[in-house]
């Protein structure tokens with residue numbers, strides 16, 4: 380089985396044991412007191428044993444409570460510290476360190492027990508990350524002096540946090556249970572990050588979701604890199620440290636971008652400046668530390684200063700905006716303020732302004748990410764709803780407009796009668812109906828006589844008035860079920876479904892009389908009366924199609940014209 384698989388199994392087993400099994404009394408001995416320190420590095424004898432570990436006397440050593448940053452450093456990078464291992468009834472004792480700055484060798488009884496990082500011949504070394512350490516102790520080591528050879532070119536040197544002796548299984552349980560919160564918080568935050576990334580790719584509010592994805596992935600990585608159990612999953616401290624640094628340095632970038640999206644259009648330039656500055660710092664810090672110009676540890680204090688300033692600068696406009704914002708923006712800003720507070724507390728702990736303790740940063744980040752998710756999703760849902768409504772009303776408008784256009788396309792604009800296109804579509808249908816029902820159908824073509832002359836005398840506009848007048852007579856004489864159309868120019872066609880030749884002739888005569896006797900005034904003067912010639916054809920069940928029927932009516936009209944106009948002629 381591979382190392383990764385076995386450590387995963389171990390983690391799962393521990394998780395199971397943690398949830399299912401009874402939690403034992405954790406008998407841990409704190410080594411928080413009674414240390415000695417000595418600046419510089421020990422010479423080594425011919426066997427490679429550090430000489431300082433062979434001399435038990437305290438002559439060259441100074442007493443100190445706990446060896447974090449012992450006094451009198453004067454720029455030195457090498458430090459030795461030692462203490463006596465406590466008495467106890469151990470089965471499988473380990474020494475737990477969290478944490479040491481920055482590389483260390485541990486000696487017991489003149490023998491090297493543990494090494495983290497690599498010392499060169501000059502006693503110096505390269506940054507290797509700052510993980511927790513689990514050092515196996517021999518069972519009979521109680522009461523012996525244990526020595527720590529430490530190198531650090533960071534501003535802090537010595538041991539930090541906790542140094543304890545305890546049973547291995549208790550330590551593993553504690554590491555896992557201590558990480559559960561962070562593992563869950565970071566898992567959820569990373570999940571939010573991935574989902575946001577997906578949303579950023581597929582839906583329109585790209586900016587909000589992309590910056591939320593950045594924030595959630597950054598804070599999720601930071602929190603995960605701080606979960607002590609991560610080394611059980613993947614034993615690569617430097618990887619976790621760089622991931623943690625990248626995530627941490629990205630936080631102000633993502634926060635400024637998110638606020639930029641949410642406070643739009645206010646404070647855009649200021650927030651843009653903040654994220655660009657922080658992003659530039661991230662690239663500079665990580666690449667310089669990667670090539671070894673500075674240590675990763677050294678990049679933190681400068682960043683913390685930048686972060687502090689960024690947080691305060693971002694907090695001020697955010698608070699000023701609070702009064703004017705919407706409910707959604709209030710929620711985001713409240714979550715943002717809470718997260719900022721936690722970040723400030725965390726910074727204060729890291730810089731010894733506050734006593735050592737775990738700040739629930741993970742939950743703060745998760746809360747912030749959740750607030751943004753909730754607001755973004757409700758915003759998205761509201762937008763979708765509004766879009767659906769808009770869509771529906773647009774569809775309605777388009778339908779109504781289409782109908783209008785269709786009607787317009789079938790209508791003559793001057794007279795309001797149906798046009799020739801309408802007749803072309805309708806007449807064949809009416810004919811088919813008449814055929815099926817064996818009913819009559821007549822077609823009339825009415826043409827105004829000498830209309831050219833009329834136009835020439837009275838003008839085109841007066842001609843239009845006459846056309847409109849004839850149209851109104853058509854309305855009056857024929858039924859609603861008859862189809863009166865302007866066929867073109869001064870020609871009208873009426874289709875009379877159910878009407879035989881006699882009916883049609885009677886209507887045509889009525890119309891002819893009406894038009895002839897009509898008195899039309901136009902532009903303050905009485906116009907000369909116009910007359911109509913009408914040709915009629917009735918369906919005889921011998922025509923092949925509508926055209927043939929129309930042609931017969933047209934021939935009848937021609938006869939009416941030829942016979943002196945102002946008359947009705949019927950087809951044979």
Ligand SMILES: Nc1nc2c(ncn2[C@@H]2O[C@H](COP(=O)(O)OP(=O)(O)OP(=O)(O)O)[C@@H](O)[C@H]2O)c(=O)[nH]1
Nearest residue numbers: 826827828829830831832834839840842843868869
């Ligand atoms: N004012 C007006 N005149 C139109 C319109 N459409 C066609 N006309 C005119 O109608 C006249 C039709 O002339 P012709 O086809 O020679 O027929 P006509 O003068 O009526 O002679 P007959 O039909 O033989 O009695 C033309 O002068 C067209 O310009 C219109 O919309 N308004």
